[in-house]
Amino acid sequence: MRTIRIPRFMFVLIALAQVLLCAPGVHAQLSITWNTTDGGGGTSSNGSLSLSGTAGQPDASPAMTSGTLSLRGGFWAGAIPLNDCPADIVPTNTVDVNDLLAVITNWGSCPLPCPPRCAADIDPIGVGNCSVDVNDLLRVITSWGACP
Numbered sequence: 001m002r003t004i005r006i007p008r009f010m011f012v013l014i015a016l017a018q019v020l021l022c023a024p025g026v027h028a029q030l031s032i033t034w035n036t037t038d039g040g041g042g043t044s045s046n047g048s049l050s051l052s053g054t055a056g057q058p059d060a061s062p063a064m065t066s067g068t069l070s071l072r073g074g075f076w077a078g079a080i081p082l083n084d085c086p087a088d089i090v091p092t093n094t095v096d097v098n099d100l101l102a103v104i105t106n107w108g109s110c111p112l113p114c115p116p117r118c119a120a121d122i123d124p125i126g127v128g129n130c131s132v133d134v135n136d137l138l139r140v141i142t143s144w145g146a147c148p
Helices: 008-026 097-105 134-142
Strands: 042-046 049-053 061-066 069-073
Touching: 097 134
Parallel strands: none
Antiparallel strands: 042 049, 061 069
């Protein structure tokens, strides 16, 4: 029987190749999981209907429907105070040159993702249209002065 002698550097070279080829499989797989912490809650009822859940911000989700009933998750109306003076872009309680400059400075399409709209996108009131344009400029001009 014939014995083949392999030089020591070949063992090192083979071991190094195995480490380099297997290294990508060693890295941990990263993931971001969706978790929420909700608090409060209780049961609301009216006649034969009742709803149990949390108070505050539920997870945003498509509508859950059954027959004629529908329940949507998402931002609750009233959780954020309504802006009685949407043309007051730079909040000073007065619609003035600062608000006019805010419209001019932000002229054009709002950055993505839109919605949420950009601060100077004030027309149509309450929803915007993802664009700062002449309608927003006119809204500032027609709202000029002290906020109500």
